[in-house]
Amino acid sequence: MDAVRPERAGTGRALQRLGEGGVQVGEEGARAGRLLGGHRVVPAQLGVELRHRDARLGRPAHRLRRVIELLAWLDDEGTSLDQLTQPELDRWLDEGSITRRDVRPFITWAERRGLAPNLHVPPPRIAAPKTCIKEEERVQQLGRCLSAEDLPGIVRTVGDLVLLFGFPYTRLLGLTTHDVIIGGDVVELCIDGHTLRLPPRGDQLLLEQWKISAERWTVNQTASTTPWLFPGQRPARPIRSEYLGLLLRRHGFEGLASRNSARLALASDLPTSVLADLTGTSISNATRWTGYARRDWLDYIASRTQI
Secondary structure (H helix, E strand, O other): OOOOOOOOOOOOHHHHHHHOOOOOOOHHHHHHHHHHHOOOOOOHHHOOOOOOHHHHHHHHHHHHHHHHHHHHHHHHHOOOOOHHOHHHHHHHHHOHHHHHHHHHHHHHHHHHHHOOOOOOOOOOOOOOOOOOOOOHHHHHHHHHHOOOOOOOOOHHHHHHHHHHHHHHHHHHHOOOOEEEEEEEOOOEEEEOOEEOOOOOOOHHHHHHHHHHHHHHHHHOOOOOOOEOOOOOOOOOOEOOOOHHHHHHHHHOOHHHHHHHHHHHHOOOOOHHHHHHHHHHHOOHHHHHHHHHHHOOOHHHHHHHHHH
């Protein structure tokens, strides 16, 4: 019985081109090709750029393999795609790995063309950030920034901002002394239109950095027209991000891990649009961070440290 009823004559062009691209679909793929019955699976709908016969097929090819698995399973069960029920689909999803959820675009595409009933496939599970630190370690490092007077001031200030707000170094290096707003006992940081009030002691770190940079600029203003908040050895330029990262690593701070953990903490409390605006990331990235926060990644991170 055909798993997909053809809308028009043709060849199993999707599978054929996938094979030409070097992807081995095997016997099940050949059988699925027959089950497709000449139906042309529109590449754009499945996110498969079949005209590119190279390594860029990786992810789309993986999705198509899952479609092949589903079609072959339907044939084994003696049913067709248009007769597939939700309980049957759930059973197929549960019996395999999480990657079977990659049939979701295909099922949606088939529904829109009347080839399948209204079915639900959960979205693929969001992958965990590969580089992260536990919340306890983030809090401990924040404590070091606030209290360890043996650390260089720039390490303490940058470390505090990264651990609190998840800023990348490159975003901080564009700041000037004009971006620090001092009003009485209140010290605030203006970054990309946002005015951030730092917690106690953190604001004093920022104030000290402002004083040092402002004094240095006063001495060197003939060599620089920009009063950088984090100046480099040459007054006309801010400190280089590579050197800043090396400086923090020397004192036990991992920039990417600290930034990821801070964003994870923020994502659990902030709307996606606010998170994107605050951290300077895209809406799609902020959406992924919100997805991370909805799961208990702390257990995941803890398990990684035990491997």
